[in-house]
Amino acid sequence: MRVIAEGLGVRLSGRVIFENVAFEWNGPGIYTVTGNNGAGKTTLLKVVAALLHPGRGTMRWENSTTAALTPAQARAHLGFAGPEIGLWEDLTALENFAFGARARGLDWSAADGAAWLERLGLTGRGDERLAGFSSGMKQRVKIAFAMLGRPGLVILDEPGSNLDDRGRAVVDALVREAAEHSLVVVATNDPVEAAWGRPGITL
């Protein structure tokens, strides 16, 4: 996946969030988005995820088989995990995964679910509702949800938030593996996460 931004600007409620943002990110690999709190990192990620139209400038998404993707096509090719991207807490982790896979037209089996739970260190917890999970466990499930089906673009907003050392190791491994085949964009203020990949942009 390739993502190109030219002259991006977003204004929300009369306030300029950012302007004249330009970048070109080519996958596979990791690009980082850094900046102070309130600088507009999450807003920029929403624009990259085709969930928010920028007031100014253009966003282009390209993959290897299609010259350019529409915003709707781009959404179908990406996974996004972040504080504003929730999962269904009345469902179990396995039910969330199964829903995400089926809604995207992916094949899904019990074996797939078991493999993901093992990878996340959640074996035996698949039948518990997400509402009963700790914030760190939910964060791991969210990141896995974003990576279902190996989308061409994976967007992670503060992926290490709420994670203990074990959770960070799990997410670190998932991100590094995803970066072998996908464009991974990570917004973070954590120096360790910021060192995962190339500097994408600082807001």
Add this chain to the structure above:
Amino acid sequence: MGPSGDHAVSRAIEGDAVRRILDAAGAVFIKDVTTELRSRYAVAATATFALAALAVVSFAVGPFGGRPELLAAFLWTVILFAAAAGLAQAFTREAERRTWLTLRLVAPPTSILLGKWGVNLAVLTAIEALVVPMFLVLFGVEFRSLPAFLAILLLANVGLSAALTLVAALLAQARAHGALVSALAFPLVVPVLMAAIVGTRRAFTEPGVWPPECRVLAAYAGVVVGIGFLLAEHVLDD
């Protein structure tokens, strides 16, 4: 499609578009029915209003014996307000629980609308399965044509749930969502309400099998569902 899959998303997108939309709509439907069965949010909101309204009016006023037009109007008023109280929640809950953006990422807009409509139709039908027998008993209603009544109920449900789902989708991220859905949906559902009331009165009083209002309700349902399909991308894209 476990952690070691290989770009399954790209392969899935290249599949048959209609089948993908229907499969995703089915996934949305199953997800919403599962969460509804566990939380009973929409059913509780809808059934509470409907049953309370029926009980209060039946105790206060007593049976409207000999006034089928009033009975029909009362039944559909209860159903309409109960539906407005419960069905608008389909989108509000996604926004409140921060799952709205997730849903938009994984399912095509048409599938979201179709799946939510299916759930709303099921909830409305379930509520009527509770309300209608209670209404018949409390008000001592006798039918001249039960098939006509069931046909009116079915066709009105399709149109009513489709119209409320479409308006709720339009206002998915608006503040004061519930109040706005009610205010904007009521003018839209006046035709279905009027036809349902007249058709129900006929079912109470006339032995004919198919009241002409069935055609009105079928046409209304067809138009609203058609508009929903045509506008889904635009309604849910922003």
